[in-house]
Amino acid sequence: MNLVIDIGNTRSKLAIFKDSKLVFLKIENALTINILKAFVSDYPLIRQCIISSVAQYDIGIVGFFQKLGITLLLLESETPIPFINNYSTKKTLGRDRIAAIAGVCTNYPGKNALVIDAGTAITFDLKDQNEEYLGGNISPGLEMRFKALHQFTAKLPLLSSAISNSFMGTSTNEAIINGVQNGMIFEIQGYIDSLLIKYPDMLVILTGGDSAFFENKLKRTIFVDSNLILSGLNTILEYNV
16 A cells, blocks of 8 residues: 655645555645644555655654655655656656656556646646657746736736636736636647647646646647546656565
């Protein structure tokens, strides 16, 4: 039984995998040793754990697992991974992006695939049918774009995602909502259309906190995999342990 811990900018995910299948998922705003103690007591068959973090966390967590005799893997840029990484600056490749590609290699092996992770930032990552990571791009996410319009102007209000009944706004609020949301939709669709020219059989996998917002707004058939990163982290753990 594997424990997968994904520590993000705003929340942490704890997932239990058994025989490569996700059997339990818990989300916490902040990860503490007390939370881990309670979690591990509920799952005494945990034998190995992987931690992926993009934020600071209590270093005592490492000692906690060591005392329990649980094999712990901390995902780093040097960690062996189950795909060929062609990124030129491997040390700067985000752990979430590494895990997403590992997840695609596991869930969609032998396929050309574009992973779109719509979260705080939106990332586009491409792997080919030979399980080679070819690179990707990073752009501001929905919330970040709304905040930027508010923070870097004198009068524009802070808004959030909403249903719009018009393509061109007839008020400032509508103009902001349409501009941010449609802009991201066109951006995503543009990446898909451009890459399909070279990879006509390419799969498009959408994940991340805002994936539900975009799911039905794209012209291309896509696969929504909300647990792709967790699955990838479990694959990396199995690959190493």
